[in-house]
Amino acid sequence: MSGAAKENAAIEAAALRSDRFRFEREADWKRLDAIVARMEKGQLRRLSDEDVQALPVLYRTVASSLSVAREISLDAATLAYLEALVQRAWFVVYGPRSSLGSWLRAFIGGGWSASVRAMWLDVLIALAVMVAGVAAGWMLVAGDPDWYGSLVPGGMADTRVPGASREVLMQSLDGTDGSTGLAAFAAYLFSNNAQVSILAFALGFAFGVPTLMLLVQNTAGLGAMLWLFNGQGLLLEFSAWLSVHGTTELLAILLAGASGLHIARSMAFPGQLGALEAAGVAGRRSAQVMSGVVLMLVVAAMLEGFARQLVPDPAGRLTIGLIMLALWLAYILAVGRTSHGADK
Amino acid sequence: MSAPPSKRLRGSGRDRVLITPEGIVLPITLASKGARAGALFMDLAFVTLLQIITTITLASIAFGGLSKFAEAGGNSDGLGAIEFLFVIWMIAMFLFRNAYFLFFELGPRGATPGKRIAGIRVAARANDSGGGRLSVEMVIARNLLRDIELFLPIVFIASAGEEGSGAAGLAGAAWFLVFALFPFWTKDRLRAGDIVAGTWVVEQPRRKLEAMMSAAQAQAQAQAQAGAAEVQHAFRFTDEELDVYGEYELQTLERVLRENRRESLQKVQQTIAGKIDRTDGQAEERAFLDAYYTQLRARLEARMRMGTRKADKFSGKV
Numbered sequence: 241m242s243g244a245a246k247e248n249a250a251i252e253a254a255a256l257r258s259d260r261f262r263f264e265r266e267a268d269w270k271r272l273d274a275i276v277a278r279m280e281k282g283q284l285r286r287l288s289d290e291d292v293q294a295l296p297v298l299y300r301t302v303a304s305s306l307s308v309a310r311e312i313s314l315d316a317a318t319l320a321y322l323e324a325l326v327q328r329a330w331f332v333v334y335g336p337r338s339s340l341g342s343w344l345r346a347f348i349g350g351g352w353s354a355s356v357r358a359m360w361l362d363v364l365i366a367l368a369v370m371v372a373g374v375a376a377g378w379m380l381v382a383g384d385p386d387w388y389g390s391l392v393p394g395g396m397a398d399t400r401v402p403g404a405s406r407e408v409l410m411q412s413l414d415g416t417d418g419s420t421g422l423a424a425f426a427a428y429l430f431s432n433n434a435q436v437s438i439l440a441f442a443l444g445f446a447f448g449v450p451t452l453m454l455l456v457q458n459t460a461g462l463g464a465m466l467w468l469f470n471g472q473g474l475l476l477e478f479s480a481w482l483s484v485h486g487t488t489e490l491l492a493i494l495l496a497g498a499s500g501l502h503i504a505r506s507m508a509f510p511g512q513l514g515a516l517e518a519a520g521v522a523g524r525r526s527a528q529v530m531s532g533v534v535l536m537l538v539v540a541a542m543l544e545g546f547a548r549q550l551v552p553d554p555a556g557r558l559t560i561g562l563i564m565l566a567l568w569l570a571y572i573l574a575v576g577r578t579s580h581g582a583d584k
Numbered sequence: 585m586s587a588p589p590s591k592r593l594r595g596s597g598r599d600r601v602l603i604t605p606e607g608i609v610l611p612i613t614l615a616s617k618g619a620r621a622g623a624l625f626m627d628l629a630f631v632t633l634l635q636i637i638t639t640i641t642l643a644s645i646a647f648g649g650l651s652k653f654a655e656a657g658g659n660s661d662g663l664g665a666i667e668f669l670f671v672i673w674m675i676a677m678f679l680f681r682n683a684y685f686l687f688f689e690l691g692p693r694g695a696t697p698g699k700r701i702a703g704i705r706v707a708a709r710a711n712d713s714g715g716g717r718l719s720v721e722m723v724i725a726r727n728l729l730r731d732i733e734l735f736l737p738i739v740f741i742a743s744a745g746e747e748g749s750g751a752a753g754l755a756g757a758a759w760f761l762v763f764a765l766f767p768f769w770t771k772d773r774l775r776a777g778d779i780v781a782g783t784w785v786v787e788q789p790r791r792k793l794e795a796m797m798s799a800a801q802a803q804a805q806a807q808a809q810a811g812a813a814e815v816q817h818a819f820r821f822t823d824e825e826l827d828v829y830g831e832y833e834l835q836t837l838e839r840v841l842r843e844n845r846r847e848s849l850q851k852v853q854q855t856i857a858g859k860i861d862r863t864d865g866q867a868e869e870r871a872f873l874d875a876y877y878t879q880l881r882a883r884l885e886a887r888m889r890m891g892t893r894k895a896d897k898f899s900g901k902v
Contacts, residue, residue, distance in 0.1 A: 266793070280692055303606050312888060313885065314835070314885055314888070316835040316839070317838065317842065318794070321791045321793045323789070324790065325791070326604070326608060330604050334604075334717045423671050424671055427675060428674055430678075431675070438682070438728055442728055445776050445780060446763065519780050520709070520779070520781065523725040523781050523782065527724035528721055
């Protein structure tokens with residue numbers, strides 16, 4: 241005779257109705273518990289196909305157990321257990337749906353460009369601010385060359401200072417002396433630029449003013465350098481030198497600034513949504529744009545580190561720069577038109 | 585579809601409600617400030633540790649390579665290798681700083697190692713339309729803002745003490761502290777990143793399934809009836825004796841029984857016996873309380889099925 245079976249029968253006969261309810265369903269609960277625990281540990285591969293298929297059904301079963309238990313049971317420990325289990329299972333069942341890989345595909349396939357288009361107004365504002373920054377830098381230095389030192393950080397400028405001869409400036413644009421150190425330079429540029437653009441974006445949360453200041457500060461330096469090279473009749477050469485990576489990099493900075501402004505604007509003018517809702521929608525859209533910005537900065541660093549040093553003549557450099565610009569613009573304007581609004 | 589949970593012994597001001605797509609109301613608890621701060625410090629420590637280990641490893645490889653390079657008389661292969669190591673180092677540092685949080689929060693736990701240890705996780709903020717799915721964009725957005733919440737305040741505070749920073753430095757530090765301390769003045773303890781991403785940080789529940797109380801008692805009774813042992817005194821309570829208490833007291837009693845500490849059992853038994861004028865059960869507190877618990881629960885659950893609930897002893901008689 242089996243004592244356990246007899247005992248179980250006795251329990252079933254004598255227990256409360258709510259405990260019999262639990263008794264009948266306990267096996268399902270424990271199975272879900274085990275599956276969820278393994279998924280939480282990231283041991284997805286160790287789950288049998290059977291378990292994976294059973295997960296949604298088990299989740300619904302246990303969820304309905306919870307609903308019923310709330311109606312019929314006063315066993316606080318069981319209710320608390322079920323609540324915790326349903327919550328954990330909910331997080332697993334409704335967790336991040338996409339793996340990073342499939343997210344990346346959707347992102348490249350139109351999520352990114354659609355997000356950029358959705359913040360067109362902020363892009364225009366950021367563009368205006370950047371143009372104004374360049375103009376301001378130029379005019380400040382044109383009025384008083386002493387400004388140059390404070391607009392262009394010293395380490396970066398070295399030989400490129402007011403009063404430098406045409407030859408020295410020309411030399412600084414050459415950069416074909418040897419190819420070692422290019423990869424390291426590119427990695428450094430990327431890391432630095434990416435961190436700055438993340439900062440520009442994050443500052444948008446401070447109602448966008450610091451973002452604007454950062455944009456103006458960076459582009460004013462550019463304006464000052466344009467003035468400097470123009471003074472020696474090297475405007476075209478400098479522009480070509482810059483454009484190799486500059487079109488990509490400036491576009492990335494523009495988008496980072498626009499993302500910051502987008503957040504700032506959505507918080508200041510939330511419209512029909514609540515301020516928190518609006519910030520959330522804008523934040524998720526900006527996150528997409530910013531992921532693209534980081535990607536663009538990788539490309540920019542490659543161009544700056546390799547392509548520019550390997551292509552010495554201005555015409556070639558300008559061509560690369562303009563082709564990159566055209567590619568980015570075509571991508572942003574054209575890709576993912578059909579899935580427009582899917583980012584909401 | 586499902587009734588909200590009965591009030592249990594919660595009430596810390598951190599309780600929120602999440603409605604699943606199935607219409608189930610789930611209570612969730614926001615993570616405490618202490619747990620979040622602890623998790624953050626642990627994560628920062630882990631990141632720093634990873635960075636140091638990577639740096640030391642790469643540096644030792646590089647120095648090894650450098651000595652070989654010198655031996656070989658300095659051809660450019662050696663330099664290229666060192667440059668390659670530098671590139672790896674640069675990218676690794678960038679990834680540790682920016683992708684550590686991303687990678688772990690996108691996992692099934694929705695938590696970095698620090699958060700896991702602290703027992704908390706990231707979740708999509710619940711609103712009127714129910715709890716949503718945590719998405720990749722949310723996790724990216726909430727982590728992009730760490731720069732102004734963490735990095736900038738530290739830089740500003742560090743430089744505020746230096747000479748020449750002056751009032752502007754102090755103002756900057758204060759300005760950024762506002763953002764760093766956001767969780768202290770937002771309703772759901774949201775940090776800036778949470779606001780922008782539409783997320784919040786909640787406690788990750790962990791509970792074992794406890795034994796069935798009434799079943800344990802039934803089992804004891806069944807064994808007793810089966811014979812061998814001396815027949816235990818079976819406590820029986822009348823409806824009047826049971827009706828003095830409600831659900832709140834039932835759950836308090838459940839807790840006392842589960843904790844099973846002799847002093848509290850005695851105290852509770854005396855209280856109940858005093859309230860219902862029973863003099864028996866002095867020496868058998870556990871059996872007395874088990875019986876009272878089971879019978880009270882049976883009665884309250886029966887009334888519950890009829891649609892009349894009794895919240896606590898102060899609730900009027902039906």
